[in-house]
Amino acid sequence: MNPLVCYQIVALLLLGLGFYALVARHTLVGMLIGVELMLNGAGLSIVAAAQLTPADAILGQLGALLVMGLAAAEATLVLAIVLVVFKRFGNADADTARELKG
Amino acid sequence: MHLAHWNFLFGFGQIAFASYTLIILAGGGVAVTAHSLVRAMVGLVATMFGVAGLYMLLLADFVALMQILIYVGAVSVLIFFAIMLTRASADGGEAKGPGWRGILRAIAAFLLPVVLMIMLRFYGVSGSDTPKNIPVNALGAGLLGAYTLPFELISIVLLVATVGAVLLTLEKRGSK
Numbered sequence: 001m002n003p004l005v006c007y008q009i010v011a012l013l014l015l016g017l018g019f020y021a022l023v024a025r026h027t028l029v030g031m032l033i034g035v036e037l038m039l040n041g042a043g044l045s046i047v048a049a050a051q052l053t054p055a056d057a058i059l060g061q062l063g064a065l066l067v068m069g070l071a072a073a074e075a076t077l078v079l080a081i082v083l084v085v086f087k088r089f090g091n092a093d094a095d096t097a098r099e100l101k102g
Numbered sequence: 103m104h105l106a107h108w109n110f111l112f113g114f115g116q117i118a119f120a121s122y123t124l125i126i127l128a129g130g131g132v133a134v135t136a137h138s139l140v141r142a143m144v145g146l147v148a149t150m151f152g153v154a155g156l157y158m159l160l161l162a163d164f165v166a167l168m169q170i171l172i173y174v175g176a177v178s179v180l181i182f183f184a185i186m187l188t189r190a191s192a193d194g195g196e197a198k199g200p201g202w203r204g205i206l207r208a209i210a211a212f213l214l215p216v217v218l219m220i221m222l223r224f225y226g227v228s229g230s231d232t233p234k235n236i237p238v239n240a241l242g243a244g245l246l247g248a249y250t251l252p253f254e255l256i257s258i259v260l261l262v263a264t265v266g267a268v269l270l271t272l273e274k275r276g277s278k
Contacts, residue, residue: 004229007156008222010123012215014149017130019211024134024204029184033133033146036177040153043169051160052229057236058244062252064165068172069256073263075177079184080267092188 007048014041028082028092032075039071118159126152139185143178150174161233164241 014037021034043064050060082092089096125148132145150173157166245253 002227002229003231004227005222006119007160008227009219010126010156012218012222013127014130014153015218016212016215017134019214020208021134023207023211027139027188029139029181029188030142032181032184033139033142036146036173036181037130037133037149040150040173043165044153044156047157047160047162047165049229051162051233054230057234058240059249061162061165061236061241062244062249064162065168066252066256068168069260072172072177072180073260075180076263076267077270079180080270082184082188083271086188 004048004052007052008045011041011045011048014038014044026094028078028085028094031094032078032082035078036071036075039067039074043067115159118155122152122155122159125149125155140182143181143185146181147174147178150178159233161235164238 018034018036018038018041021037022031025031025034046060046067047064049055050057050063085097086092129145129148129150129152133142133149134145136142136145150169154166154169154174157163157169
């Protein structure tokens with residue numbers, strides 16, 4: 001099998017695992033772990049596509065770095081949101097935060 | 103670095119790819135199914151290390167190092183803080199056992215990736231066998247030359263995220 005196809009299949013498996021964590025977990029932190037899995041798969045897919053095809057490799061690697069920076073920013077914001085939800089509702093379940101005005 | 107050559111029979115490249123994929127899948131499985139969130143986080147760290155190994159195999163050394171620094175060093179510590187501060191691991195009862203609802207969830211989650219894999223086989227993407235070797239100098243030149251705008255943009259995004267996080271957590275205390 002083509003190496004590019006192998007890397008893309010691993011990236012798609014990471015995407016599926018992330019989706020599954022997003023669906024099956026019911027705490028916000030568990031869902032955040034799923035999102036991180038998906039972002040890892042996205043970065044792997046970008047770098048594999050950039051390194052193994054005639055595309056611009058510098059653009060691909062810098063794109064993966066951009067994804068990493070966005071993941072760090074997103075994790076920071078989600079941590080703050082989880083803290084606020086925990087302070088207001090007493091736990092960090094996704095189901096408990098259903099009141100719009102507390 | 104000729105380890106990444108795919109061509110010779112049962113080469114180091116294939117063995118390394120297989121073992122990194124095994125690490126990724128095992129870590130991802132633990133991250134998705136573990137009852138304790140701390141164990142799930144350790145599985146996620148293993149997955150990140152496996153992805154860093156695949157970056158090494160793709161000759162993207164700088165991206166691999168940044169993966170270890172940013173993901174394993176920063177993001178995982180951040181999520182550990184989230185687990186600790188919300189005492190989520192003590193709750194337990196995370197993902198339910200593999201009942202038929204779990205199977206339905208797995209089908210729903212893996213539907214899109216499987217469809218994409220079938221499309222991948224159907225359309226037959228073609229790539230070269232050996233990855234390109236880009237020196238770090240070229241990456242830095244690209245960052246300061248053609249791709250300055252995303253570089254500056256990501257710093258602004260990080261600044262806004264930090265300020266937003268501080269404001270979100272201070273808001274409750276100020277209104278008291």
